[in-house]
Amino acid sequence: FFLSAPRSRQWATMTAKDLPPLSLVGALFTYCPRLLISYVVFICATICRGIKRLVVGPPQENVNKRVLIITDYVPPQTHGIALRFQRYVEEMQKRRHEVHIFSPKMDGARYTSFCHPDLPALVNPYNKGNKMTFSAGVKLAWYLGAYQWDVVHLVYPSLLGWFVLPLCAWRAIPTYCSHHVDMELYFKKYTKGITYEIGTGFYWILFKFPAQQWGTVNASMTQCFLEEHLSMAKMGSLRTAVIPTGVQQERFMVENKQQVLHETKRLREKLKIDKNTKIFLMVQRLAPEKDTHRIFPALHELKGKLDYHLVIVGHGPSEEPLKELAKGLDVTFLGRQANSSLPPLYRAADVFVTCSRSETYGLTVLEALACGTPVVMPHCIVFDELWKDKLPTDWIFTAGEKGSLVNAxxxxxxxxxxxxxxxxxxxxSWAKATEILLEQYDAMIKMNAPVKRRLKGLINLMALITRLLIIILALFVTYHEIKLVRKTWRFLDEWIPG
Structure with missing residues (x-):
């Protein structure tokens, strides 16, 4: 498979040719047995919750929300989706909402009363910095069955759709399915032939079908990606939403010009370039789907016409082939950098560049723009929806068109x-983005309210009948105990003299 194959010096060999890793095949074989175990745990939890509800009555309604988020992407992963949900959770908790987040087991993950890194997972063979959940596990099954939730937010891609979504639909819990990755593009880049057909088939069955069938709302960062990704969204037969995005304004937007000058000077000294040299910056995973290699022909064309220096931040399977392509050009690879070190790099750069057409949003683009750095990007459905009407058109190039990237x-x-x-x-800002997300949650809860009221009325009726039956049973037992006591006294009177 792709990562274990010898790293070629030619870009043309940077796509996978072989069958999926055995770890993925093994996970698929254990998927159904583990799913069955999760269902059994859920049923036990539901029975316990039902008994409590019948005896004690319905729980008191709270002003704040109880939200369950299930995601494969959380820190310490350095991933845009991980950072996105870290910010959402922080902002929700500031507003005193009760947010529980379930994520894969991984080194460095923190256990708290609200963070549960317990989901059974395996290392993603195509991106070893990430883990893939392949089963709900006992704890999530129990939490889903035993507790009351206002909203369940399932972050795609996820293998848990067949477990979480039908059960939430049965329990009348609103579910928000957010789609963040263009998996079909990854299949095209990393597989071919029968492997591609099998992969896309499994993806539709295990991922897309449950989201379209049972998800209350399906969302993504752009409407165009959602309609391309989910056929039912394109036909208008799904409730859809655009999940909001933000940045930490206090980290990226700096009013102090002296600080920006200092950051720029420090980067130029590190690169050993003068003040007239333009700094181009790319921040991304170095992998085939990012199309990083497309910038090098443009740099060759600019050589001798414009003083530039390209800085590439990131790591991945394509790093060595990219370094080979960069020979003879003014390019520096900084490797993997902590997220906290990115804002100074954005601010010090003259231009931020991305050649990727596989983005579902492109958080680094927003971060660079928030720092006041112009961005060069390719025309694609996502970037055109987000930025075509907001940025100068000559910053956006057409991939494959001669001279387009150079001009941009x-x-x-x-x-x-x-x-x-x-x-x-x-x-x-993430504060505003979270406020919009909570409004979308509120709309789902309101939409689901009639179903909840019907269920609540039915449960209250069952609770009343149960209590009446308990009272009748108690009276019945008391009556027979009184009769037994009387018989006992009569027996004693007959057999004990005086």
Whole structure:
């Protein structure tokens, strides 16, 4: 499989050719037995909750929400989805909502009363920094059956759709399915032939079908990706939403110009370049689907016409082939960097560049723009929906069109580009994004309220009948005990003299 194959010096060999790893095949074989165990645990938890509800009555309704988030992506993973949900949870908890998050077991994960890194998982063979959950496990099954939830948020891609979504539908819990990865594109990049057909078939059965069948709302960062990803969304037969995105404004937006000058000077000293050299920055996973290699022909064309230095931040399976392609060009690979070190790099760069057309949002683009750095990006359905009407058109290039990327780099590296962006700043906070997400949750809860009321009425009726039956049973037992006592006294009177 791809990661275990010898690393070639040629970009053409950077796609997978072989069958999926045995670990994935093994997980699929254990999927159904583990799913059955999870169902058994859920049923036991539901019975216990039902008995408590019948005896004690319905729980008191709270003003704050009880939200269950199930995701494969959380810190310490350095992944855009992981950072996104870390921010959502922090902002929800600031608003005093009770948020429980279930995630895969991994080194460095913190256990708290609300964070449960307990889900059985295996290492993603195509991205070893991530883990893939392949079973709900006992704890999640118990929590889903035993406790009351206002919203369950399932983060896709996830193998837990067949377990979580039908049970939530049965319990009338609103479910928010957010889709963050274009898996079909990954199948195209990493597989071929029968492997591709099997992979896309399994993906539809295990991932897409339960989301479309039982998800209350299906969401993604852009409407165009959602409609392309889910056929029912395109036909208009699904309730859809655009999940909001933000940045930590206090980290990315700096008013102190001296600080920015200091960061720029420090980076130039590190790269050993003068103040007239334009710094191009790329921040991404170094993998085939990111199309990082497309920038090198443009750099060859710019050589001798524009003083530049490209800085590439990130790591991945394509790192060595990219370094080979970069020979003879002014390029520095900084490798993997902590998320906290990215804002100074964004601010010090003259232009941020991405060649990827596989993004479902492109959080690094928003981060760079929030830092006041012009961005060069390719035309694709996602970037066109998000940025075509908000940024100068000459910053956006057409992949494969001769000279298009070169012209975009030249335009975005002009001094006027940063001036334009300072006059038209891009702002998006996680506080505002979370507020919008909570409004979407509220809309789901409101939409689901009639079903909840019917269930609540039925359960209250069953609770009343149960209590009446208990009272009747108690009276019946008391009556027979009184009769038994009387018989005992009569017996004693007959056999004991005086």
């Amino acid at each position: 780099l030249r335009s975005a590296s002009k001094a006027e580009a940063k001036v334009w962006l300072s006059n038209n700043p891009v702002t998006a």
